[in-house]
Amino acid sequence: MKQNTLGYKVKQYLMFAGPGTLLFLCVVIVPFIYGLYLTLTSWDGVSATKPFVGFANFASAFADGDYWSAMGRTVIYSVFAVILINIVAFALAYLVTMGIKGQNFFRAGFFVPNLIGGIVLGYVWKFVFNRAFVAIFNSTSLLSTTSGAMFCLILVSVWQYAGYMMLIYVAGFMSVSTEVKEAAMIDGCTPTQAMWNVTIPLMRSSFVQCIFLSITRCFVVYDVNLSLTNGEPFGSSVMAAMHVYNQAFTYKNYGLGQAEALILFIVCAIVGVTQVMVGKKGEVEA
Amino acid sequence: MKKKLIAGVLAAGMTLALAACGGNSGGGDSAGGGSSSGGTAITIFNSKMEIQSQMEEMAKKYSAEKGVNVEVYYSSDTVAAHMSTRYASNEPYTIAMVDAKDIYSLGPEHAIDLAGEQWVGNTTQAITVGGKVLGFPVCVEARGVIYNADAIKNVTGKDFNPDSIRTTADFQAIVDELIAGGMAAPTGVMKEDWSLGAHYLAQVYEEHADPDAFIAGIKDGSIKLADDDVYNKLMDTFDILKDNNYAKASAISAEREVTEQKLAEGELAFMFGGNWDWDVINAYNYSENMGMMAVPSDLGDYNTKLVGGGSKYFYIDNGVSAEQQQAGKDFLNWLVFETAGQEFLVNDCNLVPAFSNITLAVSNPLGASVKAYADKGALTPNYTYLPDDHYAKNGASFQKYLTGQIDRAGLADEITAYWATAEVGAH
Numbered sequence: 001m002k003q004n005t006l007g008y009k010v011k012q013y014l015m016f017a018g019p020g021t022l023l024f025l026c027v028v029i030v031p032f033i034y035g036l037y038l039t040l041t042s043w044d045g046v047s048a049t050k051p052f053v054g055f056a057n058f059a060s061a062f063a064d065g066d067y068w069s070a071m072g073r074t075v076i077y078s079v080f081a082v083i084l085i086n087i088v089a090f091a092l093a094y095l096v097t098m099g100i101k102g103q104n105f106f107r108a109g110f111f112v113p114n115l116i117g118g119i120v121l122g123y124v125w126k127f128v129f130n131r132a133f134v135a136i137f138n139s140t141s142l143l144s145t146t147s148g149a150m151f152c153l154i155l156v157s158v159w160q161y162a163g164y165m166m167l168i169y170v171a172g173f174m175s176v177s178t179e180v181k182e183a184a185m186i187d188g189c190t191p192t193q194a195m196w197n198v199t200i201p202l203m204r205s206s207f208v209q210c211i212f213l214s215i216t217r218c219f220v221v222y223d224v225n226l227s228l229t230n231g232e233p234f235g236s237s238v239m240a241a242m243h244v245y246n247q248a249f250t251y252k253n254y255g256l257g258q259a260e261a262l263i264l265f266i267v268c269a270i271v272g273v274t275q276v277m278v279g280k281k282g283e284v285e286a
Numbered sequence: 287m288k289k290k291l292i293a294g295v296l297a298a299g300m301t302l303a304l305a306a307c308g309g310n311s312g313g314g315d316s317a318g319g320g321s322s323s324g325g326t327a328i329t330i331f332n333s334k335m336e337i338q339s340q341m342e343e344m345a346k347k348y349s350a351e352k353g354v355n356v357e358v359y360y361s362s363d364t365v366a367a368h369m370s371t372r373y374a375s376n377e378p379y380t381i382a383m384v385d386a387k388d389i390y391s392l393g394p395e396h397a398i399d400l401a402g403e404q405w406v407g408n409t410t411q412a413i414t415v416g417g418k419v420l421g422f423p424v425c426v427e428a429r430g431v432i433y434n435a436d437a438i439k440n441v442t443g444k445d446f447n448p449d450s451i452r453t454t455a456d457f458q459a460i461v462d463e464l465i466a467g468g469m470a471a472p473t474g475v476m477k478e479d480w481s482l483g484a485h486y487l488a489q490v491y492e493e494h495a496d497p498d499a500f501i502a503g504i505k506d507g508s509i510k511l512a513d514d515d516v517y518n519k520l521m522d523t524f525d526i527l528k529d530n531n532y533a534k535a536s537a538i539s540a541e542r543e544v545t546e547q548k549l550a551e552g553e554l555a556f557m558f559g560g561n562w563d564w565d566v567i568n569a570y571n572y573s574e575n576m577g578m579m580a581v582p583s584d585l586g587d588y589n590t591k592l593v594g595g596g597s598k599y600f601y602i603d604n605g606v607s608a609e610q611q612q613a614g615k616d617f618l619n620w621l622v623f624e625t626a627g628q629e630f631l632v633n634d635c636n637l638v639p640a641f642s643n644i645t646l647a648v649s650n651p652l653g654a655s656v657k658a659y660a661d662k663g664a665l666t667p668n669y670t671y672l673p674d675d676h677y678a679k680n681g682a683s684f685q686k687y688l689t690g691q692i693d694r695a696g697l698a699d700e701i702t703a704y705w706a707t708a709e710v711g712a713h
Contacts, residue, residue, distance in 0.1 A: 045370035046392055130539050141539035144689070232479075233538040233689065235682035249367030251675040252391070 038258045045254035057259035066235075067260050070243040071267070077150060077239065078218035081157045085214045086207070088162040093169030107170065110163040118160065122227025125156045146236040149229045153237060156224055161217065165210040172206030173199070201284050208279035212272055219268040240264050325353040326613045328380035328606075331372075332358055333365045334424075334598060336565040337635040344630050348620070354613050366391070366674065378603040380610045381617065383424060386670040389413045389599050390711055393420035397601035398611055405622040411596030411640040415713075421599035422618050425637035428594025428656045428665055429485050429560040431582070432567075435575035437552035441467035448579035452589045454522045457582035461530050464555055471532035474545040474557040477688060479681025486524065486558060487680055487701070488669060489581065490517050493588045497669045504705045512698035519583045521694050527558060528688060537688050542566065550576075560594070561638065561652040568650070578655040580664075591664040592656060596640050671711040679704050 002008060039057050041050040061067060092110050096103045113121065129152055130141045142148035176199050184194045200207075222241040225231070231238035238246075244264060248257025332341045338360045345356040361368040365384045369392060372378060384392065390413070399418040406412055406419055413421030435446040441464050451457055464472040476482070493516050494500040503509030511517055532554055533540035546563060548554045550572035557563075561578065583589045602614040621627040622641050631637050632646040638653045638660065639646075648654045659665055683700035686692045692700070 044391075046366070046373050046395075048373075048395060130541060134536075134539075140536035144536045144539035232477075232682075232685065234685040234691070235678070246675070246678065249370060250364050250678065251673075252366055252370075254370070 035258050036262070038255055039262055041255045043254045044252040045249060046252070050255075053255070057255045058263075060256050061259045061263055064247075064256075064260070066238075067240070067243055067247070070238050070240045071264070073150070073237070074219060074221075074240040077154060077157075077221070078215060080154045081161075081218045082211060082214045084154065084158045085161045085165055086210055088158055089165035089210060090169050092162060092166040093173055096166070097170055097173040107166070110166055112163065113160050114164040116160075118223030119227045121156065121160055122224045125152065125159075126228050143229060144233055146233060149233060149237040153221075153224065153228060153239075156228060157218065157221065160224070161214055165214060168206050168210050168213075169203070172203035176202045201282075204279065204283045208276055208283075211279065212276050215275060216268060216272050219271070220264070325355055326607075326609045327355040327357070328610050328613045328617070329357045329359060330617075331368070331379040331382040331384075332360045333368075333383045333385070334635075335360065335362065336562070337637070340630070340634045344634065347626075348617070351626075352616070352620075354616070356617070378605040380606050381600050381602055381614045383598050383600055386413060386421065386596065386599060386668065387672070387674075387711060389421040389601060390415060390671070390713055393601055394418075396603055396605065397421070398604045400602065400615070400618075403615060403618065405619065405641060408622065408641045408643045409596075413596070413599055420601055421596075422601070423596030423640035424598040424600060425631070425635075426595060426640045426656060426660050426665075427561055427597035427638070428578070428592035428659065429489070429558070430578040430580050430592040430655075432549065432557050432559045432563060432576065432578050432652060434549055434552050434555050434573050435577065436573035437469070437555050438464065439575075440552065441469050441555075446575075448577060451579060451582050453584050454519070454526065454582060455584075457523060457526055461526055461556075465530070469553075469555065471530050471534065472555040473527045473530040473532070474549055474554045475527050475531045475533075475537060475540070475688065476542050476545060476557070476559065477538050477540055477685060478542060479685065480677050481558070481681075482684035482688065483679075483681025484672070484677035485560065486520075487684055488672065489593055489666075490514070490520055491669045491672075492593050492666050493520070493585055498671075498710070501705065501710055504702055510698075511702050512695045514698075516585060517698065518694070519585050520581070521697075523581060523583050524558075527556070538685055543569075546570070561650075561656045564636065564650045564652045567652075576651045578652050578659075580659075588666060591666045592659045593666045593668065594656065595665055595667050597668075671713050673708045673711065676704070676708065 038050070040052060040054060042053045042056070043050040096107050096110070100106075116124070126143070129143050133139070134141050142152050180198055180202070181194050184198045185191075189197065220241050221239055222245065225237065225239045225242050229237040231242055240260075241264065244257050244261045246257075247260060248254045251257075330341070330345070332338055338358070341358040341360075345358045348354065349356045359379065363371075365388055369382065369384065369388065373396075378396065389397070393413070393415050397418075397420040399420065400406065400412075400422065401417075401419040403419070405422070409423055411423035411426065412419050413423075433446065433448060435448075438446040438460070442460075451460060461472050491497040491500060500509065504511055528534070528537070531537055531540075532548060533545070543566060545554070545557060546559075546566040547570045549557045550567040550570040552573050558581065559578075567576070578592060580589050580591050581593075600618060602611055602618075604611075606614075621631055622643065628639070628644045628646055631639050632644065632648060636648070636650050636653060638648055638656045648657045680701055683692070683697055683704075686700075687694070687697045
């Protein structure tokens with residue numbers, strides 16, 4: 001039996017990847033394309049008819065001031081959250097790979113917040129901000145001011161994701177062999193210089209991965225947003241994803257919500273892909 | 287060769303299994319659970335979270351007694367959002383409990399006409415759209431000021447008579463008296479956008495003789511909201527609630543549960559709310575004498591009435607089989623005409639019935655107040671045609687007012703700006 005004919009290859013593909021491909025088509029590609037179609041209708045989400053309106057939804061989406069202020073807020077939130085998540089995660093990873101006593105225990109401990117779902121986590125922190133901090137410091141709640149609510153969202157996201165990103169950085173640290181570091185030290189590097197000039201460049205792929213993951217997650221944040229602030233005070237902490245949900249389901253403008261979701265997806269994809277491309281360019285091997 | 291055959295069969299089998307998973311969403315009769323042995327199976331969607339356990343209990347009993355398999359579902363999503371996902375997956379409920387506005391938006395397309403039913407003559411709250419009776423009122427709910435008479439008596443030493451508080455001045459006087467007597471902050475304000483936007487602000491429309499004309503006036507600029515008499519008088523009352531709020535410094539982070547606990551336990555005397563708040567107050571060590579009174583204001587007549595009416599409506603879906611529709615109708619009749627059904631509504635669920643033939647006494651004090659007002663005919667009807675985003679957007683503006691970020695004119699401006707593009711629902 002020949003193994004390089006097209007028929008053979010197709011059969012092989014179908015046999016091994018067929019079910020996976022079918023599943024992927026059914027739950028990702030088809031809904032995505034159907035979603036694209038819905039952006040061209042003024043469907044309200046319940047009605048049996050889906051009137052075709054062309055690109056009117058995109059025009060409304062670009063004119064929707066609330067959407068763009070939510071988007072702006074999301075960008076600000078993402079910038080702060082991504083930077084802080086990665087700094088904290090890197091620092092934690094550094095600490096738990098130094099060989100301190102019980103470092104595996106600490107690794108597990110820092111990872112735990114990631115195991116708690118975003119909804120639960122939001123409620124837990126809401127209690128902390130609204131009751132515990134208020135009682136301890138005898139002050140008003142941070143969640144009651146617009147900048148305070150943003151600060152809380154960023155803080156909770158950092159707390160949630162830092163442990164997860166830490167694991168990737170830990171893997172990065174472990175992949176840099178001690179020989180290279182020792183060689184650098186023998187050549188006269190201080191530990192700081194070794195870190196900056198040897199370890200970090202060799203860990204570049206970890207940074208690319210972590211930043212990509214944190215950017216994409218921050219851009220579409222919804223669960224923590226819902227349970228921690230629910231967009232309050234006065235709608236000043238509504239992130240893009242929450243606005244899209246409200247637009248589509250609560251305000252019953254499904255087509256418009258879908259169009260706004262598509263724009264959010266495109267923005268998120270552009271930022272994520274650009275970051276990966278820029279990051280990959282400078283990767284080095286030992 | 288044999289191996290190849292087995293592999294092929296396996297792959298085909300897996301693909302088939304997948305196709306089967308995706309294929310059964312058609313058809314309308316996908317009532318959850320497989321126990322359809324004997325009798326019809328119907329599904330009920332419940333959107334009142336506080337009665338979910340009672341509903342489930344009732345479904346078991348009803349199924350056993352009537353030989354109809356009843357399944358009750360609940361979703362914490364907004365009603366509109368949940369119904370849209372159900373219709374999108376082509377799985378309509380036999381009976382769905384929705385808000386009044388949803389009857390107008392979903393009803394004409396999805397609900398069957400109930401005009402021939404006997405209960406129609408026993409209620410004034412059914413919803414009729416285009417000559418067809420589409421909505422069955424589950425209960426009566428009303429808004430007003432909840433008071434704690436025991437807390438007031440403790441401070442003033444006199445029995446509290448809610449009928450003595452009519453005007454803004456009366457309200458201010460009793461609040462001042464309470465403060466003088468040592469109650470530091472006699473009022474609580476719920477900061478939730480639905481409470482401010484959908485409940486308090488909505489009164490501004492509802493306490494106009496013709497809300498449609500009033501909103502049209504705001505839209506075309508012929509009515510200036512900031513100068514409107516009803517708006518200003520209601521805001522005068524709101525200012526008293528706001529200025530004496532126990533959480534004045536951080537009004538926006540006051541949690542509903544905490545506020546209602548304080549009210550229940552007598553730390554506060556007044557809070558704007560509705561009889562649904564009983565389900566929260568109920569959870570605490572509440573005072574014996576509580577009740578609801580009309581929102582005090584200088585608006586003649588309106589200050590003797592609660593605002594409310596039928597709330598939560600059942601409709602029967604036209605996408606289910608004829609047997610299911612009939613079973614649905616039987617269920618509605620059971621609620622209205624059979625003792626077990628009446629007791630379920632009034633005693634188990636603590637609801638105020640919307641039917642004149644149900645004479646069971648409502649045991650919870652807030653419900654009892656509402657029933658008393660309803661029996662007197664002292665209810666200002668709900669204006670149920672506000673757009674879906676009205677409560678969220680204007681609620682956010684109202685929150686700004688609550689925290690002092692904008693003043694009364696600023697709030698009027700934001701509401702007017704909202705109405706520039708918003709449209710009331712068709713009716």
